[in-house]
Amino acid sequence: MAHNLPPQLGEALSRASMFFVFIFIWSFALFAGITMVWLLAWAVRRGEFQNLRDASRMIFDDGEPIGEVTDRFPESIKASGEGR
Amino acid sequence: MGRTLFLALGIFLTIACSVTGLVILPNWQFQGLKPVTKKDGVKYPMPYFGDNHKGRAEYISHGCIYCHSQQVRMKGYGADIRRGWGTRRSVPRDYIYDYPHQLGTMRTGPDLANIGARQPSRDWHSLHLYDPQITSPGSVMPRFYYLFDEVKQGESPRAGAIKVPDGYPNRGSVVAIVPNERGEQLIAYLKWLNQSFPLPEAQQ
Amino acid sequence: MNVVNSPTEEIRARIEADSSARVVVTLYWASALFWLTFATLAGLISSIKLHSPDFLNYEWLTFGRIRPVHWDTAIYGFGGLAASGTLLWLQARLCQVKLPFRGPLIIGGILYNLGMVLGVIAVLAGYSTGVETLEFPVWAMTFLVLPFVVIVIANFTMYARKKTQHTYVSQWYLMAVTVWFPVLVLSAEACINFGAVDGVAQAIANWWYGHNVVGLFATPTGIAAAYYLIPKVIGKPIHSYHLSLVGFWTNAIFYNWAGTHHLTGGPLPAWTITVGVVGSMMMFIPVITIGINHHMTMLGSFHLLKTSPTLRFAVMGSMMYTVASFQGSLEALRTHQEVTHFTHYTIGHVHLGMYGFFAPLMFAMMYYAMPRLMRQEWSSARLIRIHFWCTLVGTALYGGAMCFAGVKQGLMMNDPAIPFLKVVEFTIPFLQLRTLAGLILLSGTMAFLINFGRMMARHKLTFADPTLFTSERNWDALLEEEQKV
Numbered sequence: 150m151a152h153n154l155p156p157q158l159g160e161a162l163s164r165a166s167m168f169f170v171f172i173f174i175w176s177f178a179l180f181a182g183i184t185m186v187w188l189l190a191w192a193v194r195r196g197e198f199q200n201l202r203d204a205s206r207m208i209f210d211d212g213e214p215i216g217e218v219t220d221r222f223p224e225s226i227k228a229s230g231e232g233r
Numbered sequence: 234m235g236r237t238l239f240l241a242l243g244i245f246l247t248i249a250c251s252v253t254g255l256v257i258l259p260n261w262q263f264q265g266l267k268p269v270t271k272k273d274g275v276k277y278p279m280p281y282f283g284d285n286h287k288g289r290a291e292y293i294s295h296g297c298i299y300c301h302s303q304q305v306r307m308k309g310y311g312a313d314i315r316r317g318w319g320t321r322r323s324v325p326r327d328y329i330y331d332y333p334h335q336l337g338t339m340r341t342g343p344d345l346a347n348i349g350a351r352q353p354s355r356d357w358h359s360l361h362l363y364d365p366q367i368t369s370p371g372s373v374m375p376r377f378y379y380l381f382d383e384v385k386q387g388e389s390p391r392a393g394a395i396k397v398p399d400g401y402p403n404r405g406s407v408v409a410i411v412p413n414e415r416g417e418q419l420i421a422y423l424k425w426l427n428q429s430f431p432l433p434e435a436q437q
Numbered sequence: 438m439n440v441v442n443s444p445t446e447e448i449r450a451r452i453e454a455d456s457s458a459r460v461v462v463t464l465y466w467a468s469a470l471f472w473l474t475f476a477t478l479a480g481l482i483s484s485i486k487l488h489s490p491d492f493l494n495y496e497w498l499t500f501g502r503i504r505p506v507h508w509d510t511a512i513y514g515f516g517g518l519a520a521s522g523t524l525l526w527l528q529a530r531l532c533q534v535k536l537p538f539r540g541p542l543i544i545g546g547i548l549y550n551l552g553m554v555l556g557v558i559a560v561l562a563g564y565s566t567g568v569e570t571l572e573f574p575v576w577a578m579t580f581l582v583l584p585f586v587v588i589v590i591a592n593f594t595m596y597a598r599k600k601t602q603h604t605y606v607s608q609w610y611l612m613a614v615t616v617w618f619p620v621l622v623l624s625a626e627a628c629i630n631f632g633a634v635d636g637v638a639q640a641i642a643n644w645w646y647g648h649n650v651v652g653l654f655a656t657p658t659g660i661a662a663a664y665y666l667i668p669k670v671i672g673k674p675i676h677s678y679h680l681s682l683v684g685f686w687t688n689a690i691f692y693n694w695a696g697t698h699h700l701t702g703g704p705l706p707a708w709t710i711t712v713g714v715v716g717s718m719m720m721f722i723p724v725i726t727i728g729i730n731h732h733m734t735m736l737g738s739f740h741l742l743k744t745s746p747t748l749r750f751a752v753m754g755s756m757m758y759t760v761a762s763f764q765g766s767l768e769a770l771r772t773h774q775e776v777t778h779f780t781h782y783t784i785g786h787v788h789l790g791m792y793g794f795f796a797p798l799m800f801a802m803m804y805y806a807m808p809r810l811m812r813q814e815w816s817s818a819r820l821i822r823i824h825f826w827c828t829l830v831g832t833a834l835y836g837g838a839m840c841f842a843g844v845k846q847g848l849m850m851n852d853p854a855i856p857f858l859k860v861v862e863f864t865i866p867f868l869q870l871r872t873l874a875g876l877i878l879l880s881g882t883m884a885f886l887i888n889f890g891r892m893m894a895r896h897k898l899t900f901a902d903p904t905l906f907t908s909e910r911n912w913d914a915l916l917e918e919e920q921k922v
Contacts, residue, residue, distance in 0.1 A: 201678040201679060201682075202678065203602070203603055204603035204604065204605060204606075204678060205605075205606075205668075205674040205675050205678040206674050207531075207601055207602075207603045207605050208531070208605060208665060208668060208669050208674075209669075209672070209674075210447035210448055210451060211445070211447065211448060212447075212448040212451070213669070213672070214672070215672055215673065215674065216672045216673070217672045218670065218671060218672050218741060218744075218745065219669060219670055219672065220670045220745040220746065220747040220748060220804075220805055221744045221745055221746075222744055222745070222746055222818040222821065222822075223814050223815050223816070223817070223818045223821075243686075243689075244612065244613045244616040244617065244689060245616050245620065247689045247690050247693055248616070248617050248620050248621065248649075248653070248693055249620070250693070251645065251649075251693030251694050252620070252624050252645070254694065254712065255641055255642070255645045255693075255694065255696065255697060255709065255712070256624065256628055256634065256638070256641065256642045256645055259634075259637070259638045259641045259642075259705075259706070259709055260628075260634045260638040260642075262638075262706065263636060263637055263638050266636075293565060293566075293567030294563035294564070294565065294567075295499055295501045295502070295563070296499070296500065296501020296502050296504060296505060296565065297501055298501070298567065298569065299500065299501050299504045299505065300500070300501070302779060304702075304703045304704055306702040306703070307702070310702050310771075310775055311702060311775055311778075311850070311851050312850065312851045312852065312853045315853035316850075316853045316857070317853075322704070323703070323704035324704050325636060325637040325704055325705070325706075327704060328636035328637050328640075328704065329635075329636050330635075330636070331635060331636050331639075332635040332636070332639065333566060333567045333568045333629070333630075333635075333639060334568070334635070334636060334637065334639045334640040334643065335567065336637075336640045336700065336703055336704075338569070338699055338700075338778070338779065338783065339779055339780075339783070339784075340779035340780070340850065341487065341861075343857050365490075369858060370858070371858045371861060371862055372490075372858065372861065373486075373487055373488065373490050373861055373865070373868075374490060375486065375490045375491075375494050375499055375500055376490070376491070376494060377499075378494075379496050
């Protein structure tokens with residue numbers, strides 16, 4: 150895109166966008182870094198990492214419990230046979 | 234909500250680090266690169282201008298990059314130099330005026346970093362682009378016939394026309410070809426591609 | 438925090454989520470399939486051109502234009518839309534909430550398709566930006582980015598409203614995609630197409646993006662789908678939940694850095710390549726942990742591959758993930774790159790990843806979700822089988838032919854005694870094999886398209902055939918919810 154612009158405009162645009170990227174990334178990274186550490190401590194205190202077994206089971210419910218196969222070829226049940 | 238934020242920020246941090254490391258840092262490293270002045274007072278590299286500048290746009294528009302790279306690997310890594318694709322390895326300074334870059338990652342066809350030095354002839358480039366089978370039998374490059382005007386048998390000769398060789402099987406009634414405006418531009422660009430100037434940092 | 442206690446509430450929520458997502462997700466997936474067909478056709482044309490250069494030799498269809506159109510429609514058209522549909526449906530289901538912002542999401546889907554059409558025309562007409570994977574001009578790309586604003590907001594809204602107590606591992610990946618993708622695209626566009634960086638730095642930025650758009654967009658969605666579908670279909674929780682967390686964070690940290698190996702041997706400072714190689718090597722950690730989890734979960738349930746179409750595709754995808762990732766990590770090594778860089782090997786690898794891993798997982802997702810969204814059974818089991826075998830055989834043939842030819846091609850190119858045209862001559866039979874593989878893949882896609890089209894054409898809010906829904910015993914509740922949405 151910028152290669153179609155007049156050189157001065159292209160360069161100014163280039164500098165402006167680099168400045169934007171620079172400020173954006175670094176300020177956010179700094180902010181994120183501090184918040185991360187704080188949140189990690191908070192999450193550990195709250196016991197977020199203690200019940201992983203339940204988390205792995207949350208995709209099942211009473212309608213589709215553990216041990217229930219939930220997908221088949223359309224006709225394989227009708228014929229109650231095996232697929233090929 | 235705290236957990237959402239925690240997750241999102243952590244994930245963001247991973248990409249923020251890599252954008253800093255791989256996009257911003259290299260750009261800083263290369264920002265100071267300036268052209269060098271040769272003994273005859275000419276600078277290398279030189280910005281693209283006129284026909285070679287427009288020809289570069291043709292090169293991009295026709296997607297040459299999908300089969301041709303523009304980078305010579307160092308001695309002892311691959312056979313780029315031994316194949317005669319260049320006299321030295323390519324270095325970042327060779328590309329300071331390249332926007333957008335056309336380094337390429339595929340060599341269905343040969344490397345073009347020094348095609349201007351290897352093939353300085355307008356006739357060769359014209360015939361090769363018109364039908365690669367003329368100059369490189371067995372090539373899988375498409376014919377870029379639309380970059381040329383054809384001079385048929387019986388038509389009056391034209392200035393700058395290039396004779397199609399007699400042995401060319403698909404010749405038909407075409408006796409000569411003349412690159413049209415875009416063809417001339419593309420050829421000017423290809424002839425411009427030349428990294429033979431021995432930059433100091435490429436000698437190490 | 439709202440916690441669902443009664444089991445019927447959970448079932449209700451699941452059905453409600455499915456019903457609310459119906460129109461949006463169907464729209465996204467139907468357009469994804471359109472672009473997949475388009476991309477496969479464009480790929481087939483490109484493939485034929487590489488052994489018969491006079492095939493359709495017009496300016497608009499010249500190899501250098503149809504080839505980027507193939508990749509862009511595959512990654513943005515099929516990849517972007519299939520992944521977005523997956524993301525929205527899976528997140529709604531896992532959070533047990535209704536899909537929010539359905540109107541804006543539909544408009545977004547339409548805009549996205551419009552952007553794709555504009556981008557394809559621009560590239561074919563010669564207005565490509567010339568930067569690989571970002572060929573679409575900025576004005577076309579804008580249409581692709583805007584819908585993501587809605588998708589990202591919808592995703593976070595669902596997560597914030599979630600009724601479940603836990604976060605499932607798939608959700609981590611889905612959240613990651615929505616954080617990564619906007620940052621990825623905006624940074625890349627700002628740096629590359631708005632001219633912030635040029636020359637070699639632009640090449641690095643280009644491949645940082647080109648590699649990450651696959652690894653931080655397609656891959657996480659694929660893994661999220663596998664993490665959901667495999668345990669869900671066989672009715673067994675995943676092997677190790679701890680491992681999945683390790684896999685997630687190592688993937689997040691290391692994948693970002695792997696992109697520069699696309700420029701090994703190029704005119705770059707050595708440190709950038711080293712970073713890429715280290716990043717690629719470290720990828721063994723997440724790949725192994727994810728592999729262990731997926732394959733160990735499957736252990737003892739392989740007989741179900743016979744009867745479940747979803748599982749077939751999901752297992753094919755997760756196995757190919759392991760294969761393609763190992764291959765990719767090894768490919769980054771300098772000695773490996775000396776031979777295979779610049780050859781068809783890379784193309785083979787990309788297809789093993791995209792068509793061996795990502796696409797089958799998206800197909801699995803569609804095979805599982807569409808009957809539940811439309812409340813209707815797939816009309817033909819035969820078409821599903823044709824689709825599966827075409828996908829498997831086509832990918833294997835493609836990957837095998839290209840990877841073998843690539844190694845030999847690289848070795849020949851590194852021997853200066855062999856003229857270049859001899860190398861070209863050597864590759865031609867393999868390029869013809871690739872065209873055959875492309876035809877097989879296209880046949881598979883057509884089979885799926887027919888099945889998908891039939892389902893959409895016969896869309897009724899009735900249970901045509903309860904085969905898939907044997908587990909949903911709560912018919913009354915189901916119907917009731919159905920009418921409310």
